[in-house]
Amino acid sequence: MTALVALARRDLHLAVASLGESLLGVIFFLIGLSLFPLGVGASPDVLARIGAGVIWVLALLAVLLTLERLYQGDADDGSLELLALSGAPLELVVAVKCAVHWATSGFLLVLVSPLLALLMGLGPAAIWALPLALALGTPTLTLIGSIGAALLVGSRRGSVLAALLVLPLYIPVLIFGVAAVDGVVLGLGGAAPFLILAAMALAALALAPFASAAALRLALE
Amino acid sequence: MHRLQGHDLACRRGGRMLFEALGFDLRGGDALLLVGANGSGKSSLLRMLAGFVRPIAGTLRWNGEEIAADDPLWRRHLHYVGHADSLKPLLSARHNAAFLAGVTGDGMAADRERALAHLHLRDLADRPARYLSSGQKRRLSLARLVASNRPVWLLDEPGVGLDAAARGRLEAMIESHRAAGGLCVVASHGDVALRRHLVLDMDAALEAEEDALPAGSRSAHTIEGGDAVR
Numbered sequence: 001m002t003a004l005v006a007l008a009r010r011d012l013h014l015a016v017a018s019l020g021e022s023l024l025g026v027i028f029f030l031i032g033l034s035l036f037p038l039g040v041g042a043s044p045d046v047l048a049r050i051g052a053g054v055i056w057v058l059a060l061l062a063v064l065l066t067l068e069r070l071y072q073g074d075a076d077d078g079s080l081e082l083l084a085l086s087g088a089p090l091e092l093v094v095a096v097k098c099a100v101h102w103a104t105s106g107f108l109l110v111l112v113s114p115l116l117a118l119l120m121g122l123g124p125a126a127i128w129a130l131p132l133a134l135a136l137g138t139p140t141l142t143l144i145g146s147i148g149a150a151l152l153v154g155s156r157r158g159s160v161l162a163a164l165l166v167l168p169l170y171i172p173v174l175i176f177g178v179a180a181v182d183g184v185v186l187g188l189g190g191a192a193p194f195l196i197l198a199a200m201a202l203a204a205l206a207l208a209p210f211a212s213a214a215a216l217r218l219a220l221e
Numbered sequence: 222m223h224r225l226q227g228h229d230l231a232c233r234r235g236g237r238m239l240f241e242a243l244g245f246d247l248r249g250g251d252a253l254l255l256v257g258a259n260g261s262g263k264s265s266l267l268r269m270l271a272g273f274v275r276p277i278a279g280t281l282r283w284n285g286e287e288i289a290a291d292d293p294l295w296r297r298h299l300h301y302v303g304h305a306d307s308l309k310p311l312l313s314a315r316h317n318a319a320f321l322a323g324v325t326g327d328g329m330a331a332d333r334e335r336a337l338a339h340l341h342l343r344d345l346a347d348r349p350a351r352y353l354s355s356g357q358k359r360r361l362s363l364a365r366l367v368a369s370n371r372p373v374w375l376l377d378e379p380g381v382g383l384d385a386a387a388r389g390r391l392e393a394m395i396e397s398h399r400a401a402g403g404l405c406v407v408a409s410h411g412d413v414a415l416r417r418h419l420v421l422d423m424d425a426a427l428e429a430e431e432d433a434l435p436a437g438s439r440s441a442h443t444i445e446g447g448d449a450v451r
Contacts, residue, residue: 002323002324002326002327003323003324003325005323006319006320006322006323006324007320007323007324009319009320009323010309010312010316010317010319010320010323013312013316014309014311014312017309017311017312018311073309076305077305077306077307077308077309078303078304078305078306078307079307079309079320081271081273081301081303081305081307082301082307082321082324082325082365083324084272084273084296085271085296085299085300085301085324085325086296086324086325087293087294087296087297088293089293217291220273221273221274221275
């Protein structure tokens with residue numbers, strides 16, 4: 001237990017100490033999104049129609065950008081070995097690392113998303129629907145990404161491979177994430193997509209720590 | 222009294238046989254020095270003891286019970302200090318020490334401060350680790366040995382980068398750990414001096430026929446069937 005607390009504290013300290021790197025995902029998110037009105041034209045109808053999809057695609061990519069720092073640093077400097085020796089199960093170590101990673105990536109996207117909903121002219125309902133959908137969906141992105149990041153520890157060009165490995169697995173989150181926001185924005189209603197996002201988050205929470213820990217054990221050998 | 226035994230261990234890395242039919246028998250207070258050329262398998266043996274590398278043959282026993290692979294209970298008994306320092310360059314020495322002490326021990330601030338003082342790092346405690354010299358980083362990494370009490374120390378070339386004074390303190394740490402009943406396996410090219418220790422020559426461990434070894438490097442300790450010194 002102490003080991004997990006020490007790990008969470010260190011990772012949070014580290015996220016604050018390397019603030020630029022921590023904010024990389026959210027800055028990418030903002031800049032990427034601001035390009036769309038320039039690219040497709042500032043017609044409010046078009047932006048409102050594509051808004052939810054564009055925001056979700058950028059959220060996927062923003063989380064993907066930050067995945068490399070999840071395990072690679074610890075593998076390079078020997079912290080991973082130390083964590084394996086802590087006596088705490090590696091699965092819980094993974095869960096703690098994912099929690100801190102989400103707090104410094106997905107959670108920041110949730111915080112800025114109401115602004116983005118306004119930017120894309122998604123309408124008043126999106127100001128709560130988009131953050132809610134992202135809050136339910138981004139933990140899944142971190143957890144699935146954790147499997148890819150753990151598998152690619154030690155491989156060169158890991159971030160490119162991670163994109164190939166992880167992005168296809170993000171498709172269900174993308175589909176239901178967009179459906180959830182569009183459902184509210186277009187007035188179709190329905191809680192189903194939100195519930196499916198939550199179900200996927202719970203399933204990922206149950207499975208990803210075991211898969212990631214198994215991959216990390218291989219990396220330690 | 223603690224007892225760590227290896228019997229008939231073999232290790233293959235990258236398709237090459239590093240060592241086979243290797244054994245040792247250590248009791249509380251013992252120190253085993255691994256010697257041998259680069260690539261002779263010293264680090265692999267230490268990683269095997271720490272449970273990272275699976276032996277392809279043979280068994281390890283701790284206090285008579287076989288150690289399973291990835292056994293968290295066994296890992297709670299040991300400190301492994303490898304080549305990497307496990308430090309984050311952006312964090313202060315104190316934050317790094319808090320992590321090292323928290324992960325391996327019960328994370329008491331008093332333990333952390335005692336470890337920093339013991340390795341003469343107090344004055345550097347608020348400095349980010351990236352501004353420490355390589356010897357200072359090494360000392361900081363070794364601080365966990367003092368911060369938390371675990372009976373088995375696996376040290377992979379712990380003296381690299383240390384000055385004479387720091388090396389002396391490391392040797393003193395090892396001796397007081399042994400005096401308290403702990404045991405210790407050290408891979409070294411001779412920069413860390415141990416008192417009354419066993420020697421395992423990894424070069425000889427590969428060439429099983431060639432069991433002639435200078436008697437001077439043998440210790441007076443119990444060695445089962447000449448196992449510890451092949």
